[in-house]
């Protein structure tokens with residue numbers, strides 16, 4: 001048997017016909033940038049997240065950068081985030097001229113250790129970016145309480161958490177603003193690049209962030225060829241929006257299947273010594289963008305799994321503070337021991353909604369042998 005890490009193609013899937021029809025309609029309409037498909041997707045995605053508004057943009061990276069700028073983050077500011085994330089989380093902070101300040105993760109959940117954030121706050125702290133890593137939301141209560149007390153903004157990095165819930169509320173509604181990616185492998189994936197910013201309900205004031213982000217994504221134009229600020233070409237096209245509208249209708253079902261697969265892994269792996277899955281907190285409904293286990297001699301285990309036909313991933317093998325551009329900030333190995341330990345021991349097992357029960361059992365069996 002061969003088990004791929006994920007399965008992103010549409011062919012043969014139930015959704016294929018629906019997507020081809022939607023794309024056909026969008027092509028016929030001839031509105032490729034902006035227009036009714038984009039507006040409809042924004043309304044539907046905001047409603048799905050329980051957010052006040054959603055603004056479709058070109059990527060998750062742009063979503064983070066636009067949210068930071070709308071929140072007033074710029075040169076000289078500091079933004080607190082996790083060193084265990086995709087590089088773009090910190091990259092976006094640097095793009096707006098600010099400096100990322102890392103806080104170590106909780107060794108059980110791999111999420112930013114909320115108890116340590118307060119120690120990292122300085123006079124220059126302007127925002128906190130909690131990353132809902134692997135599809136599990138960060139415990140937002142202490143983060144929001146701290147942010148309110150210190151007058152800083154909270155921008156969720158929800159790029160791996162479409163549909164995930166914390167205390168019954170969805171990612172994208174929990175902070176001031178949130179960034180989503182629709183990169184093809186995400187739980188809600190486009191057939192190309194895509195992203196969105198949502199306006200959350202975290203703190204009750206809203207200085208019209210959505211309007212600012214709509215300007216930023218379109219060269220700062222309030223009217224054609226009249227530019228209020230220096231923005232970007234950061235729009236999401238109508239064809240991707242037409243595809244995302246269809247996929248959004250199937251997202252809950254796909255996330256439910258991911259949770260079932262995760263439960264099957266949890267049960268089976270409980271019997272396998274030497275494997276520790278990432279822990280899930282009680283107050284969350286995770287969406288398992290990834291199913292990650294911690295194992296000793298990770299790279300050898302990974303090679304043996306590959307030899308047995310099981311494809312795995314590493315998320316992420318090098319924490320952000322040890323990446324070349326951020327070493328220049330003075331970070332070194334040993335600064336964030338939990339993030340570094342997870343980076344060296346985390347192995348992402350195959351996880352995709354179309355995965356069969358037989359494939360799950362095969363992965364578990366191969367992992368048992370590889371250990």
Ligand SMILES: *Cc1c(COP(=O)(O)O)cnc(C)c1O
Nearest residue numbers: 059060061086088089159181183
């Ligand atoms: C995918 C991802 C991003 C970046 O999204 P892009 O659409 O690829 O730009 C940012 N943060 C996290 C946690 C991600 O997983």
